[in-house]
Amino acid sequence: MEKHSSKILEEAVEAFASLPGVGRKSALRLALHCIYQSDEKLGRFTNAVKRLSTDLRFCKKCHHISDSEVCSICLDPGRDKKLLCLVESVRDVLAIEDTGHFRGSYHVLGGIISPIDGVGPEDLHIDSLVKRCKEEAVEEVIMAISPTIDGETTIYYVSRCLAEAGLKKVSILARGVAFGGELEYTDEMTLGRSIRARIPYEIAE
Structure with a gap:
């Protein structure tokens, strides 16, 4: 050295x-x-x-970074509170915001389910997501989760939790985002199109 x-x-x-x-x-x-x-x-x-x-905090509602107890996105009256985008991390919120194609709300999981890394459902903000969907009468949750094996596992698990809670509509990003890729490294145009062209997610029995 x-x-x-x-x-x-x-x-x-x-x-x-x-x-x-x-x-x-x-x-x-x-x-x-x-x-x-x-x-x-x-x-x-x-x-x-x-x-x-x-001084930096995490929003008590969506877990995004904030200067106060509740972040500016959650406080924005122009946001569609019935449409919620579920992401792994703060970086994904920033990436999607840069596209300018999403005007709903967010919920940051804080990671994905990964048995190899010792991360289980109890380590993520899943319970607060389910509670929020009920309290705010959310109509659709977009699973903006990186399309990796662990990401797919997370999507399946969270979708089951939301279905049991009564949520009728869960969607995933259109496959403009390559399998195995991460959202933060996807270009803005592709990510924006993937959000607009999202498709319903069907839970396999």
Whole structure:
């Protein structure tokens, strides 16, 4: 491992390199860039990062990120409260919002069922989803879950829970999203078309 003459610089490089997708060379460039920034600019940067831990919340209704108890999407009166899009993570909400083709509400599961990774239904926000569908009289849930094996398992399980709760309409994204792919890496046009061309989901007996 390359070492530097300054332990302070080395610690900064290690910190940047711990971020996803940042290698040591990129981390070094970022650390060196910070050296030549003003105290005010660095202060704004470090404060913004710190607030992600101290001030950022998760919406009590949909589990999306929020600056307050309830997120701006849930509070938006222009949203269709009867149409709910179920996603794995916050990243998927951001990806779908970027398409500009969805004006309903969201519910973030917080992952997918994955026995290999030790993630079961009890680890996800499924109970709050069922409760919300009942309380808000949701008419349709779109399963915007990545089409992987674990994703398909999750769709099946959640669909059964919703059917038992009395929800009549569950749909999945049209297969413009390739099997095995992840929503956050799907281009906006394909994702937008997949939402508009969603198809009913039939539960196999």
